[in-house]
Amino acid sequence: xxxxxxxxxxxxxxxxxxxGEIYCRVCKNRITQSKSNSLNSAWAMLITAILxxxxxxxxxxxxxxxxxxxxxxxILEGVIVLWEEGSYPIAIIIFIASVxxxxxxxxxxxxxxxxYKKPRxxxxxxxxxxxxxxxxxxxxxxxxxxxxxxxxAGVVHVGSVKITAGVGATAFVLMVFFTMLSAMSIDxxxxxxxxxxx
Amino acid sequence: xxxxxxxxxxxxxxETLQKRVELPKKKVAKCIECNEVLYRNIEDSFNxxxxxxxxxxxxxxxxNSFPIITVLITGQINALTIPSMIYSLYNEDFFVxxxxxxxxxxxxxxxxxxxxxxxxxxxxxKIFKSLTRHLIAFLVISKSWEMIDIFTVSILVALVKLFGxxxxxFGLSAVALVLFVIVDIFVLKNIKPVExxxxxxxEYCG
Numbered sequence: 001x002x003x004x005x006x007x008x009x010x011x012x013x014x015x016x017x018x019x020g021e022i023y024c025r026v027c028k029n030r031i032t033q034s035k036s037n038s039l040n041s042a043w044a045m046l047i048t049a050i051l052x053x054x055x056x057x058x059x060x061x062x063x064x065x066x067x068x069x070x071x072x073x074x075i076l077e078g079v080i081v082l083w084e085e086g087s088y089p090i091a092i093i094i095f096i097a098s099v100x101x102x103x104x105x106x107x108x109x110x111x112x113x114x115x116y117k118k119p120r121x122x123x124x125x126x127x128x129x130x131x132x133x134x135x136x137x138x139x140x141x142x143x144x145x146x147x148x149x150x151x152x153a154g155v156v157h158v159g160s161v162k163i164t165a166g167v168g169a170t171a172f173v174l175m176v177f178f179t180m181l182s183a184m185s186i187d188x189x190x191x192x193x194x195x196x197x198x
Numbered sequence: 199x200x201x202x203x204x205x206x207x208x209x210x211x212x213e214t215l216q217k218r219v220e221l222p223k224k225k226v227a228k229c230i231e232c233n234e235v236l237y238r239n240i241e242d243s244f245n246x247x248x249x250x251x252x253x254x255x256x257x258x259x260x261x262n263s264f265p266i267i268t269v270l271i272t273g274q275i276n277a278l279t280i281p282s283m284i285y286s287l288y289n290e291d292f293f294v295x296x297x298x299x300x301x302x303x304x305x306x307x308x309x310x311x312x313x314x315x316x317x318x319x320x321x322x323x324k325i326f327k328s329l330t331r332h333l334i335a336f337l338v339i340s341k342s343w344e345m346i347d348i349f350t351v352s353i354l355v356a357l358v359k360l361f362g363x364x365x366x367x368f369g370l371s372a373v374a375l376v377l378f379v380i381v382d383i384f385v386l387k388n389i390k391p392v393e394x395x396x397x398x399x400x401e402y403c404g
Contacts, residue, residue, distance in 0.1 A: 005215055007208035010335045011395040014206040014215070025203070026395055029335055082359070090358045129212045130232065140345050143302065147352030150299055152359065153290065154283035155267070158274040161363075165287065170294045177298060184342075 006031060038185055039113065045182030046109050052175035053102055061168035062149050067160050074168060075099060075145060098145040098172070101138050105179050108135045112186060135183055142176050207392065209234055237392050244397045248318040250385040255311045257378040262304075265369035266353065269360060279371065280304065280349075302345040309340035310386055317394075321401045334398060338391045347379050347387075 006017045008024035008031050015025055022031040060072030073081065075098050082091035108131050149165050156163040207218050209229040221227055221239035229236055240246070265277035280303055287296035313333045320330045357366060 005203075005206065005208065007210070007213070010338050010391065012208070012210060012390075012392040013395060014203045014208055016203070026399060027331055027335055087358055090355055093355065133211045136342075140302075141348055143345055143348050144352050144355060146295065146299070147349050148356045148359065150283050150287055150295065151278060151353060151356040154286045155269045155276045155278050155356075155360070156271060156364075157286070158271050158276065160272060164290050165292050165295055170292060173295045173298045180342075 042109070042113060042182050042186045045178045045185060046106065046113070049102075049175050049178035049182060050106060052171045052178060053106070056168045056172035056175055057099075059168040059171060060166035061145065061172060062152065063164045063166045065162040065164070072166055075172070078145075094145060094148075097141050101142050102175060102179060105135050105139055105142075105183070108132070109179075109182055109186065132183075132186070139180055139183060140176070142179075143173075146173050146176070207236055209236060235390075237390055237396075243393060244318070244321075247314065247385060247389060250381055251311045251314040251318075254378055254381045254386060255315065257374045257381065258307060258311065260374040261371045261378055264371040264374075266371045266375055267357070268367045268369055270365035270367075271363060277369065278353075302343055303349055306340045306344040307346055307382075307386075310337055310344055313337040313340070314386075314389075321398065324401065327402050330398065330402075334391075334394055337389075337394075341387065341389065344382075344386075346375075346382060350375055350379050 004017050005014050006022065007014055008027060008029065010029045011024060011027040013024060013026040015022060015031060023029065024031050057075055060074050060077075062073045062078060064071050064073070075094075079091050079095045079099070082094065112132060146169055149169050152163045153165050205218050206215060208215050209232060211234040212229060212232040214229060214231045216230060216236075218237075219227065221237075223239055223241060226238040227236045228234065262280050265279055268275055268277045284296050284300050284304070287299060313336055317330055317333050317337065320326045320333075360366060
């Protein structure tokens with residue numbers, strides 16, 4: 001009985017579930033994508049995001065040109081520099097936002113994608129929905145590092161000292177973008193459907 | 199017997215199906231499973247939202263017109279505004295970073311505020327029903343790409359990095375930006391799609 005209903009993502013109104021494509025009765029937007037399409041695109045986005053994450057960590061995110069001497073920082077080097085300077089809280093924030101949160105998001109999405117088919121009982125299903133919700137909230141906070149680099153690059157360009165963004169910044173911003181897309185293309189309702197359709 | 203679909207609601211967080219109840223004034227309905235706020239009955243919530251989106255639009259324009267911080271390094275002054283920051287990213291050929299920053303800091307917030315205002319006017323005048331429908335859908339999607347609050351936190355982090363090397367002054371826009379973030383967190387990010395659609399169907403159909 002419970003699973004005859006599906007909610008629209010755009011307007012959150014309740015619709016009756018049918019086979020095939022459903023268009024929301026209130027806002028007329030399409031509600032369902034076929035299950036395999038949604039999963040495939042989630043996988044594709046996730047793999048792309050992971051590749052960009054690796055690139056973002058290898059290449060410098062920040063390039064400093066001080067009196068002609070060029071030095072560059074990767075994300076981790078940046079965190080280490082902050083730590084050595086004694087700005088522990090900021091170092092921790094940057095570490096969590098740029099290194100830990102993306103990894104956490106990857107693992108959560110992987111977990112959901114791998115497990116979605118398995119039958120599950122009420123409490124575990126709830127946990128998954130909650131996990132998904134947490135990833136949606138913390139995801140955008142990875143952008144902190146990109147914003148910081150953009151601000152520094154925007155402000156520090158006097159004659160002798162010049163800060164510019166590095167290749168890592170481009171990779172990082174694409175990583176955030178694709179992780180968000182991946183999370184969006186996982187339909188949270190698939191988690192639920194996995195149980196009922198078996 | 200077939201229950202009326204309008205009387206049901208599915209929690210956006212835990213997907214639990216539950217029945218909608220008529221709320222007394224100033225009360226909120228919460229999910230029985232996860233305590234997420236499902237919908238509220240605030241007097242004039244739509245009009246208040248409209249007023250606040252005009253407020254935030256004004257704050258947003260101020261925040262983008264004047265320097266947020268000015269930085270003095272080795273005798274030279276540099277001012278930070280969101281447009282100048284994006285311009286310098288493009289100038290250094292960082293098109294991808296520049297474009298994504300442009301979307302999350304300028305286009306997405308503007309879309310949310312402008313669509314809310316336009317939707318408000320259309321609904322009040324009861325015109326352009328189908329355009330309004332598309333605009334509300336657009337608003338709901340734009341909402342999740344807007345990151346001004348994260349940007350504001352990033353300014354603080356950047357200040358810590360600059361601290362030893364430069365003299366820093368806060369500009370007029372810093373105040374506007376903080377006020378914008380407050381309105382943004384409490385009003386714009388708090389827009390419940392379900393309330394908008396209830397209002398939409400009530401005004402056009404009932």
